[in-house]
Each structure stands twice: as structure tokens, then as C-alpha cells.
Amino acid sequence: MASASVGEEAEHNNNKLTLYSYWRSSCSFRVRIALNLKGLKFDYKPVNLLKGEQSHPEFLQLNPVGFVPILVDGSAVIFDSFAIIMYLEDKYPQHPLLPTDIHKRAINFQAVSIVSSLIQPLQNLDTLKYINKRVSRDDKLPWVQSVIRKGFTALEKLLEDHTGRYATGDEVFMADIFLAPQLDAASKRFNIDMNEFPILSRLHETYYDIPAFQETLPENQPDAVGQLSQ
Known part of the structure; x- marks a missing residue:
């Protein structure tokens, strides 16, 4: 990963969107979906989390937290997937990611919160490394x-009275953007039997029919080559 200051990065991109991503990161996956839904072209900058590239000084200059994703849009540098997606929603109004109905918006935000606060932080790489040092391999997966x-x-429970074709109706909104990567990881990486969750199982299958989702799947990212078995 080439070293660059925030200013140099902005000058180099000349307002072109750049996404720092890791193929298997569900947070990066969310942002890739949002960019695709809005039809925004971007440069993909892989950050190998297994090699610790997120701790390199040049990366920490962009994001002192040391996580992916990061979006660079000209002089703007935004990290945290929710902040990035809200930024995209505010700046690029095509294909709105939130419904106009205030109640549906609240349902979307609740779904986002459950995924991003309750589930994902407890299965990310740093957490699993910590757990792995303290429990056996047989105990980690359960x-x-x-x-x-x-x-x-x-x-x-949240979605049972609100789903249509998608999570909160017949259009793809922010809840779907957060759900799709989580459902993909649950079924492929953590062996969750999706039959236990009929609403989520149906949504999971539906997402695979959307080109904007298909293109952003982890296995379809350039840095997935040679890493699919890891």
C-alpha cells in the first residue's frame, strides 16, 4: 500500500472516489453495495488485515482507528461504514438509501443498529483473535x-410486520445494505442454519438476485484471489 498524506491522496484523486477495503470485511461490503446502488465509480484500494496493513502509519493517517473501510472523496476522508453511507446519501441523492416515511426510516435505523452494534463488532477480526486466545477452537464457533x-x-421480530420484497418494503434501503453482508457471512463463514430465521433466509436469497449486491460479494473482490480459503 503506497504511502500518502491525506492532502496528497486528495490531490491525486482529484475528487475521484477511492475506497480502502478488505474483501472479507462486512463493513467494507456495506459501502461497496451503497456505492453500486448509487452508480458511483470508485478506485478500490485493498488493505490486507491479516498482514496488519491497517496498522501502517500511512493508513493510520487516514483513519486513526485502524479499521476499514475508508472513503476518500476529494479532500473529504470518511471512515466508519455508517458515516460513509450517510455521507453518500447526503451528497449523491440518486437512488435514495432511506425511505421518506419516518416510521420506515426508524425501522431501517434499528436494523442498522442491531447489525452494526450488536452482531458485527463481536465477530470482527480483533474480537475473534482475542477470544481465540482464551477459549478452545471448539468453543469459539458456538x-x-x-x-x-x-x-x-x-x-x-423487528421486521416481521414491515417486509415486502426487501427488508422494509419493495425497495432496497439501508437496512438491506447492512443485512446482506451479515447474512452472507453468517451462512458462509459461521455455519448458521438460515432455516431458523425464515424472514432473513428469504431476504438472503433475494439479495443474490440484485446485480449491485452480486458484484460486491467478498469472493468477487480483487484482493480475494488466493485468500478464499483463509
Whole structure:
């Protein structure tokens, strides 16, 4: 990953969007979906989390927290997937990611919160490394699965009266953008039986029919080559 200051990065891109991403990061996955839905072209900058590139000084200059994703839009540098998606929603109004109905907006925000606060932080790389040092391999997976199931149970209850073709109706909104990567990871990485969650299972299958989702799947990212078994 080339070293660059924030100013140099902005000058180099000349207002072109750049996304610092890791193929398997569900947070990066969310942002890729949002960019695709809005039809925004971007440069993809891979950050290998397994090699610790997120801790390199040049990366920490862009994001002192040391996480992906980061979006660079000219002189603007935004990190945290929710902040990035809200920025995209405010600046690029095509294909709105939130409904106009205030109640539906609240349902979307609640779904986003469950995924981003209750589930994902407890299954990210740093957390799993910490857990792995303190429990056996046989105990780690059931612990992660219990976290996911708790969140999925809450999501099933939240969405039961609001789903249409998608999470909160017949249009793709922010809840779907956060749900799709989480459902993909749950089924592929953490062996969750999606039949336990009929609403989420149906949504999970529906998302694979959307080109904007298909193109952003982890296995379709340039840095996934040679890493799919890791």
C-alpha cells in the first residue's frame, strides 16, 4: 500500500472516489453495495488485515482507528461504514438509501443498529483473535453463533410486520445494505442454519438476485484471489 498524506491522496484523486477495503470485511461490503446502488465509480484500494496493513502509519493517517473501510472523496476522508453511507446519501441523492416515511426510516435505523452494534463488532477480526486466545477452537464457533443468533432473533421480530420484497418494503434501503453482508457471512463463514430465521433466509436469497449486491460479494473482490480459503 503506497504511502500518502491525506492532502496528497486528495490531490491525486482529484475528487475521484477511492475506497480502502478488505474483501472479507462486512463493513467494507456495506459501502461497496451503497456505492453500486448509487452508480458511483470508485478506485478500490485493498488493505490486507491479516498482514496488519491497517496498522501502517500511512493508513493510520487516514483513519486513526485502524479499521476499514475508508472513503476518500476529494479532500473529504470518511471512515466508519455508517458515516460513509450517510455521507453518500447526503451528497449523491440518486437512488435514495432511506425511505421518506419516518416510521420506515426508524425501522431501517434499528436494523442498522442491531447489525452494526450488536452482531458485527463481536465477530470482527480483533474480537475473534482475542477470544481465540482464551477459549478452545471448539468453543469459539458456538460463541460467535450465539451472538449472531441473538441478533437475528431480534431482526426477525423487528421486521416481521414491515417486509415486502426487501427488508422494509419493495425497495432496497439501508437496512438491506447492512443485512446482506451479515447474512452472507453468517451462512458462509459461521455455519448458521438460515432455516431458523425464515424472514432473513428469504431476504438472503433475494439479495443474490440484485446485480449491485452480486458484484460486491467478498469472493468477487480483487484482493480475494488466493485468500478464499483463509
